[in-house]
Amino acid sequence: MKNESKFYHEIKKNISQISWTRLENFVILGTPDLLGYNTNCTFFTVELKVARGNRITFSPHQIAFHLKHPKNSFICVRGQGPRSVKLFEGSKIRELSTKGLKLEPVAAGFDEISKVLGSL
Numbered sequence: 001m002k003n004e005s006k007f008y009h010e011i012k013k014n015i016s017q018i019s020w021t022r023l024e025n026f027v028i029l030g031t032p033d034l035l036g037y038n039t040n041c042t043f044f045t046v047e048l049k050v051a052r053g054n055r056i057t058f059s060p061h062q063i064a065f066h067l068k069h070p071k072n073s074f075i076c077v078r079g080q081g082p083r084s085v086k087l088f089e090g091s092k093i094r095e096l097s098t099k100g101l102k103l104e105p106v107a108a109g110f111d112e113i114s115k116v117l118g119s120l
Helices: 003-014 060-068 090-102 110-118
Strands: 019-022 034-037 043-050 073-078 085-089
Touching: 003 019, 003 043, 003 073, 003 110, 060 073, 060 090, 073 090, 085 090, 085 110
Parallel strands: 043 073
Antiparallel strands: 019 034, 034 043, 073 085
């Protein structure tokens, strides 16, 4: 199983109050990996990234998607170490691509991420 696929299963297990749909899209490049739907009847997208170090790499299509859809789009990054799962707003994708994991996240850890996405 690929790293992002394992990460998806982790998210699904640890943030179970959200209804998750995995988007396998090879036609429209840049489309995020997940479509989420919370108990407030709000849809949002999440791009999954697994980082080996501080740096996070995005395709030009992924950057364009998040700049075009700045509201209710997120990037969830699995880093290394404790509280290594971090959530960033999609509108911060340029900063995230330059600063990497040094950028301040919206939430860190599955509990915080669950609260943020559940409150949309």
